[in-house]
Amino acid sequence: MKRKYIITASLVLLILFSMLACQPSISSSKKSIVVTYSILGSVVKELVGDKATVIVSIPNGLDPHEWEPSARDIEAINKADLVIENGLGLEGGMQKTLAAAKSNGVRFFTASDYITVRHVGSGEGIPSGDPDQALGAADPHLWMDPVGMKSVVSGLAPVLMKDLNLDVAAQAQSLEDRLDALNNEVSNTVASLPQDNRKLVTGHESMGYFAQRYGFKLVGVIVPSLSSEAEVSAADLATLKQAIDDNHVKAIFTELGTSPAVAKAIGDETGVKVIELTTHALPADGSYFTFMSDLATVITNALK
Ligand SMILES: [Zn+2]
Numbered sequence: 001m002k003r004k005y006i007i008t009a010s011l012v013l014l015i016l017f018s019m020l021a022c023q024p025s026i027s028s029s030k031k032s033i034v035v036t037y038s039i040l041g042s043v044v045k046e047l048v049g050d051k052a053t054v055i056v057s058i059p060n061g062l063d064p065h066e067w068e069p070s071a072r073d074i075e076a077i078n079k080a081d082l083v084i085e086n087g088l089g090l091e092g093g094m095q096k097t098l099a100a101a102k103s104n105g106v107r108f109f110t111a112s113d114y115i116t117v118r119h120v121g122s123g124e125g126i127p128s129g130d131p132d133q134a135l136g137a138a139d140p141h142l143w144m145d146p147v148g149m150k151s152v153v154s155g156l157a158p159v160l161m162k163d164l165n166l167d168v169a170a171q172a173q174s175l176e177d178r179l180d181a182l183n184n185e186v187s188n189t190v191a192s193l194p195q196d197n198r199k200l201v202t203g204h205e206s207m208g209y210f211a212q213r214y215g216f217k218l219v220g221v222i223v224p225s226l227s228s229e230a231e232v233s234a235a236d237l238a239t240l241k242q243a244i245d246d247n248h249v250k251a252i253f254t255e256l257g258t259s260p261a262v263a264k265a266i267g268d269e270t271g272v273k274v275i276e277l278t279t280h281a282l283p284a285d286g287s288y289f290t291f292m293s294d295l296a297t298v299i300t301n302a303l304k
Pocket of ligand 1: 065134141204205226227249280
């Protein structure tokens with residue numbers, strides 16, 4: 001009788017242990033959200049907190065226009081409970097992977113569906129031609145406007161609550177308030193610049209949403225495209241130099257993917273200073289708020 005009791009007790013313990021061993025760890029039981037690039041990823045992390053696992057595909061500092069996913073990145077995308085992409089062709093090197101995941105039924109949230117999309121206007125230094133990169137093309141650089149980013153948060157929060165069952169209502173409210181405050185802060189920073197100084201020449205056309213929000217004129221771009229990947233011709237550079245002279249531009253900004261040699265040559269020939277601007281990567285603290293704040297300060301100091 002006693003022996004039978006011991007065997008039963010051991011069996012119960014064995015079953016209990018094996019159940020514990022099979023129990024998924026707390027982190028792997030969380031929902032998995034993949035965000036394509038770091039700047040949007042930073043905002044999503046603030047919204048989600050520790051309620052889900054947020055994976056960013058494109059490592060911070062690499063060019064989102066050209067980065068291509070590895071087999072491991074592709075697996076994470078296909079296993080995700082939600083994939084958050086920018087859209088409008090930003091993730092040039094991920095297009096095939098994202099399209100395949102969509103057709104496999106992976107749930108997607110496209111940030112650019114929630115903003116008022118800006119299209120390239122005339123006089124911005126972008127020629128007509130390739131319909132995806134030329135005059136009239138849709139601008140993917142939506143993170144350059146905190147008000148647009150707030151619209152993205154307002155669109156994403158209900159999706160997280162309804163489809164992923166994550167209670168993010170309080171974080172959404174707080175994040176939206178902070179994005180309003182960020183917009184005010186950037187407005188105050190650039191307020192010290194006279195209207196006539198608010199002229200932007202950048203590496204490629206990445207500052208359109210910023211220009212639209214804060215009253216800057218887009219005078220020209222070193223790479224005449226919405227993407228850093230396009231080519232520069234001698235004729236394009238001649239047109240750009242003329243535009244810099246005509247508009248009395250105070251500084252030109254280089255960014256990720258801009259040839260330093262080309263930027264330096266333009267600076268030397270026009271006598272205008274060349275300033276590095278971080279437009280596609282997060283600062284050391286990983287915060288979108290620091291990113292926008294730094295961006296506004298660098299631009300304002302350069303154009304004074
Ligand atoms: Zn860009």
